[in-house]
Amino acid sequence: MSDPLASPEPPRMFGSAWTPDSWRARPAGQQPQWPNPDELGTALGDLRRQPPLVFAGEARQLTESLAAVAEGNAFLLQAGDCAESFDAFSADAIRDKLKVILQMAVVLTYGTGVPTVKIGRIAGQFAKPRSAPTETRDGTELPSFRGDMVNDFAFDRDARRPDPARLLRSYHQSAATLNLLRAFTKGGFADLNRVHQWNLEYVESSREGQRYEAVAQEIERALRFMAACGIDLAAEMQLHQVDFFTSHDALVLGYEEALTRRDSLTGKWYDCSAHLLWAGERTRQPDGAHVEFLSGVENPVGVKLGPDVSPQDVLTLCERLNPARQPGRLVLYSRMGADHVEEALPPLLRSVRMAGHPVVWACDPMHGNTFVHESGYKTRRFEDVMRELRGFFAACEAADVWAGGVHVELTGENVTECLGGTEEVLGDHLEQRYETMCDPRLNARQSLELAFQVAELVRR
Numbered sequence: 001m002s003d004p005l006a007s008p009e010p011p012r013m014f015g016s017a018w019t020p021d022s023w024r025a026r027p028a029g030q031q032p033q034w035p036n037p038d039e040l041g042t043a044l045g046d047l048r049r050q051p052p053l054v055f056a057g058e059a060r061q062l063t064e065s066l067a068a069v070a071e072g073n074a075f076l077l078q079a080g081d082c083a084e085s086f087d088a089f090s091a092d093a094i095r096d097k098l099k100v101i102l103q104m105a106v107v108l109t110y111g112t113g114v115p116t117v118k119i120g121r122i123a124g125q126f127a128k129p130r131s132a133p134t135e136t137r138d139g140t141e142l143p144s145f146r147g148d149m150v151n152d153f154a155f156d157r158d159a160r161r162p163d164p165a166r167l168l169r170s171y172h173q174s175a176a177t178l179n180l181l182r183a184f185t186k187g188g189f190a191d192l193n194r195v196h197q198w199n200l201e202y203v204e205s206s207r208e209g210q211r212y213e214a215v216a217q218e219i220e221r222a223l224r225f226m227a228a229c230g231i232d233l234a235a236e237m238q239l240h241q242v243d244f245f246t247s248h249d250a251l252v253l254g255y256e257e258a259l260t261r262r263d264s265l266t267g268k269w270y271d272c273s274a275h276l277l278w279a280g281e282r283t284r285q286p287d288g289a290h291v292e293f294l295s296g297v298e299n300p301v302g303v304k305l306g307p308d309v310s311p312q313d314v315l316t317l318c319e320r321l322n323p324a325r326q327p328g329r330l331v332l333y334s335r336m337g338a339d340h341v342e343e344a345l346p347p348l349l350r351s352v353r354m355a356g357h358p359v360v361w362a363c364d365p366m367h368g369n370t371f372v373h374e375s376g377y378k379t380r381r382f383e384d385v386m387r388e389l390r391g392f393f394a395a396c397e398a399a400d401v402w403a404g405g406v407h408v409e410l411t412g413e414n415v416t417e418c419l420g421g422t423e424e425v426l427g428d429h430l431e432q433r434y435e436t437m438c439d440p441r442l443n444a445r446q447s448l449e450l451a452f453q454v455a456e457l458v459r460r
């Protein structure tokens with residue numbers, strides 16, 4: 001393991017070479033208008049003195065795991081909140097989110113026979129891109145809510161003012177979240193012997209819950225069988241711990257820059273705010289600041305691709321972000337929408353394959369399928385999510401490309417934010433438990449159902 005306490009270097013002025021602050025010379029979309037530069041400077045200075053949240057060696061380990069995905073020997077499950085929040089922060093909520101992800105991973109691994117690489121949208125997912133810089137209600141215009149890292153959700157002038165103290169608070173909440181995740185995943189909770197205990201109460205009685213129970217029993221039987229054969233299960237660490245990685249949208253670049261450190265072992269730069277960082281559909285301009293920043297950190301990185309992206313743009317992004325063509329370095333997330341994926345994706349798959357870029361192709365079936373329901377709630381239909389996934393798998397199969405993973409927004413809470421699923425959430429139900437601060441998330445039942453259906457798609 002490299003030296004986790006490597007000290008940050010002071011920022012250098014930009015030249016043509018990459019530095020943690022070279023993004024500052026490029027157009028940066030979606031950045032908050034911080035009202036007070038002194039306060040911002042103080043907050044960023046504080047952040048630069050904080051310990052790294054993740055270590056370079058862990059990021060390298062994720063690159064290796066993703067290389068197996070790029071080669072068609074593993075599957076990526078990336079999941080978590082649309083936006084984490086300061087208010088909804090609790091140990092129970094983190095545990096329940098982890099339970100759902102572990103359950104989905106069991107279903108996928110058991111159903112597909114290949115390892116599942118698990119990455120949370122967690123411990124840093126606090127900033128949101130917005131379609132408009134301001135929001136108007138009843139004639140009052142205020143800055144849009146950009147996530148708890150920037151301002152407050154309440155529609156109020158003071159609340160909506162960007163506050164740099166929130167950068168520090170996001171860091172500290174990420175540290176506490178990561179601490180709990182490390183304890184859960186390495187300290188016994190994620191032991192395969194506890195596979196039954198990951199079922200959440202409100203899921204147990206549902207059809208998916210019972211289907212999961214059946215898989216859990218099979219696994220238990222297989223473990224007993226191996227023990228009976230004389231295999232020392234206690235010594236097999238793989239059965240008692242899981243590798244769980246973190247990720248978020250690298251949106252607020254000042255925050256990411258302040259947590260970027262030089263690894264003392266390799267001399268390379270790592271963004272130590274998370275294992276994997278991605279650029280969103282609105283910040284993926286090949287010449288823009290976000291791609292510049294991501295191009296120079298050694299972490300595995302991702303880019304979201306919507307229906308308007310051209311094959312040329314995608315190739316430029318591959319060249320910018322992975323010129324050395326290192327497998328596992330770059331994940332491309334297709335988020336085309338259920339109606340577009342089958343015509344928009346194949347040309348991209350083919351050009352990337354023909355250019356010989358060893359990327360991971362994953363599907364985000366959420367962000368292209370959002371609409372406003374007549375009740376006024378922003379929602380998604382489970383059936384559209386599945387339709388996009390089926391389209392993604394079909395396109396990959398036709399292009400002879402490994403459909404490498406899914407990226408979804410979910411929660412362990414029994415929310416009613418997305419429509420459909422076998423225990424159907426109807427339009428009338430949306431108001432019952434609509435708790436997201438941003439986009440509608442799958443609840444645990446819908447998430448499990450998705451995992452079962454995806455396992456079938458992979459198997460085919």
Ligand code: PEP
Binds near residue numbers: 129282304305367
């Ligand atoms: C997101 O992942 O929350 C998001 C906003 O995605 P996209 O950039 O693809 O719209």
Ligand code: CO
Binds near residue numbers: 082367438439
């Ligand atoms: Co979202």
